[in-house]
Amino acid sequence: MSAGTRTQLQPVGIAGVSLGQAERPVGAEEAPALAPNAQLSCIGRSAPRINGHAKVTGSATYTVDVTLPGMLHARILRSPHPHARILSLDTGAAEREPGVRAVHVIEHPIGRAIEIAGPGEAGPARRQLRYVGDPIAAVAAVTAHAAQAALERIRIEYQPLPFVIDIEAARQSDAPPVFDRPVRTEVFGGPAAQLPQHGNVHGPDTSASRGDAAAALSAAEILIEGEFHTQVQTHCCLEPHALLADWRDEGLTVYMSTQFTAGIRAELATALGLPLSRVRVVVDAMGGGFGSKSRIGNDVLAAVALSRKAHAPVRLVLDRHEEQIDSGNRPATVQHIRAGARRDGTLTAVAIEAYGTAGVALGAGVGNFAQSIYDCPNFSLAQSDVFIHAGPGCAMRAPGNVPGAFAYEQIIDELAERLALDPLELRERIDSSPVRREERRIGAERFRWSRRLAPGGGQGALKRGLGMAQSHWPALVHTNCACEVRILRDGSVEVRSSVQDIGTGVGTVLAQVVAEELGLSPGDIVVRIGDTDFPAGPPSYGSRTTASLTPPARNAACLALRKLIAAIAPTLGTTPEGLTLRNGRISSSDGLHSIGFREAAGRLRTEQIGAVASRCDDYGGFGHRMGDFAFARNGLGGVQFAEVTVDTETGRVRVERVLAVHDCGRPINPRQIESQVHGGILQGISYALFEQRILDAPTGHMLNPNLEQYRILRSRETPAIEVHVLENYQGTSATDAYGIAEPSIIATAPAIANAVYNAIGVRVRTLPMTPAVILEALGRLPHRS
């Protein structure tokens, strides 16, 4: 054991099942082991959301509510063509329009695959537009209307080029290429390996393969095979992408709806050649991100450039049409899966051939679901990106694993049926996770799984079905993550971090953790977040915010308290060593000295004391680490059960009930966790049944770029939802908390698909499961002549 570490006993195991203790090596600065939730007063309780009242009364400040004196409004000119070369572009007339203050031409768009210029080759001389909505230029004017009017005065001569928007057509060797050269891309943590690129097909990436799947498949006792098609889903954040860029000589301030203030600051500093210290990113209330507000985009760079040119703050808000065509999306996939097993259910081989399309971007993979969730010695995965002339995909809530689980959990369901095993029994045999085992047990009992009939076994036109599926997602931690706790002389307490609350309630969680440590109530803690002037916090993506930030918040509170004790011990006529905080009082173990927290703070010599703590490694280390983020040793589970009715005469699927059992380490705010799980399930149902980007093959335009014809789940499609969350202690950090946002969506669509199969006895391998898809699966479409 290295210097500066100690060992301590931590709670480990599932509360009510296997709770015990285990010894863990911890750093010297770490707070003492935290007791299980049952013994705590703030953590593990459903504290009300600190900004809940402001949100429901309309007083919360969203980015669009921020105004600055002299503020201008920007709008973006977008390509009307799915593929065209710009032959000439003249902004003169637009610049002379009344009210126009600046025009910016977007020459090097980001947020997509970028062609690699050959040696000695300058980039292409002329900008090529690769999808309808591809941003061309931006105008800042005194009103949004004037900016919009000026866009129409930008004169552009286009040379339309052949295009392809259908993934199958794009794979053909004679398809119009989206890119003429190989493209480079980057993934978080570094550049991706260079992959082959032929025409529009980039890949395959086979790096996840292991063993010899082909040989094992040909020797398999049981073979299950299926091809699955998933659609493009858009993020549909209720709050659109919005920012207000304020470029000044002393530095840049950007008010922005973002999932990662600190990351945006770093990206802006790099892009603009500014020191980090000259860039500030601020966000207050947010209406969702789901992955689409993780990074800077062309809109951000354009608004900053306009502010710089116009010497004025510039506001840019995307409208719903722009949101739908150019703010990212969940890529479409086609997955061909073959699974081999022994007659006892043991998986012997899995081979997946997948291709998907993220439009002009990369990243249409199927995640790590199939390769991780069940043991299987021989696994082959060949996944390729197919470029089409459509808006770039980006991360969306559990990227890859959502389409991946839709396919793979149906294959497992099919395997269970072939073996005449209950799907739960098959998973008992192939799933080594003790956490999911407990989740299945709880779920089966509360869902009354035993009433499930044989597939298609119901009477009448309306068939009822039960299905289940499992979730797997890595437990992620952002290590570049810090938090400050300040104790002020009047006894008030502040917690400060640049972390943003995208709607999940992280501010409330911080207040709970700090209050627990200081013997206060969450309402006593002032939460200051969403500003890079505070210590850099984690992103709100990858389900890692709580896991990353609550340990340093607790450690900072603990350190601040130690400083307070050290500062006031002399005033009590004692030394700090024997003083601890108990029941809101700082007392000596012998009971001779005792002082209330507030009174103690009043004895500070200075206005405040505080401490900053940053995220240390998980106790015992991480599984592995890539740059600023790391994978915890254990992943996150989750099991969901769905009950559906299918009208076999109209094709209508209705989800009646979903029961979800999840784990996220130590739960900190059960109601907020439940709210996250509800959100995941609703988004998952919407993905399974309704949502779909529809592109028009002859013209390349999205036909449903709104929230009307882009069908999405609303109130009457909302089923009864029950959520159960395990307390799963692992003893790996000062709070032992992990994430929930992404695990909660992964199992929903496959659970519904398995329930649909159970209802009608026909497997539906295409999303969304609209009446047309169901009727076709049932063979009820009229024969066409």
Added chain:
Amino acid sequence: MDAFEWMSPQDIEQAARAATTTVAAAMVRDSGEPAAGDALLKAGGIDLLDLMKEGLLKPRRLIHLRNIAGLDRIEGAEGGLRIGPNVTLSQLASHAEVRMRFRALAQAAGASASPQIRHLATLGGNLLQRPRCWYLRSRAHHCTRKGGDRCFAFGGENQYHAIFDHKGCAIVHPSTCATALIAFGARLEITGPRGARRAPSVEEFLLLPEADLHRENTLEPGEIVTAIVLPAPAQATRSLHIKQCETESFDWPLADVAVVLDLESGVCRKAAVVLGAAAPAPHRARAAEAALTGKRIEEPVIRVAARAALQGAAPLAKNGYKLPIFETLLRRALLAATEG
């Protein structure tokens, strides 16, 4: 959206004089931008505002009809009902007599759109709204209905389009209230710009593409629908409207059906069967009506009628699924109408 003037006339004549054109005519153009400078009539404004926000209309002036007295009443007329065009869908859906005697209309109105929209949307506006066809509503698609030379639904994304009467244009009529109104044999009262009056039936009022590609009805510039008149139904009339959408909340139907049956001790003396979301105007299924008339309404007769309703259907590449849905809805509507 561009700035526009707001005019709120007190009487119909003033409003009629102020209107320069109809919404449908204002959307017809050779190419490029819609004409600016029109003065357009506006009731609830639900559809008009959508069209303006999408850049499909750029009116100079909106003529607000909601302050004209007397257009928001439901009153008895010769044993039937006379409904003002400003009556909202929620008023219609909750009106006791409409619910009792014209149930299919109350059902159609009450299941439209969302509660918020039903509180604002008027029956007149519902009848006159433009179709939801995504090609019509896309500025990028200069389709036949807007004066272009092709219907993009043929060879395009036609899953929500017509299965009947789609010669030259495959829109479906957007009004589910119209489906019910035609089943009840409703007439309109229309006042023209110089006080001229006419009273076409809703069925006559609504046009198929073969009659006019550019508009869904015979409304002329300056004409205002001043009443929707429901004739007295026979004593033993049973009616029902049902629909199926992809989502139950706030969605347009994939299929909707209205049936109005005049039943005399279980025997159908007269039947009206109308399919909505099936054709550019609500589709009167005359073969189904014939199959029901004079018959005792029982399961086998219902099955024959439901199948007959789809005679002559010509589904497009992606909307064949509508056929089994229509057949099912109709079967269920007839069964439920007879039982209830």
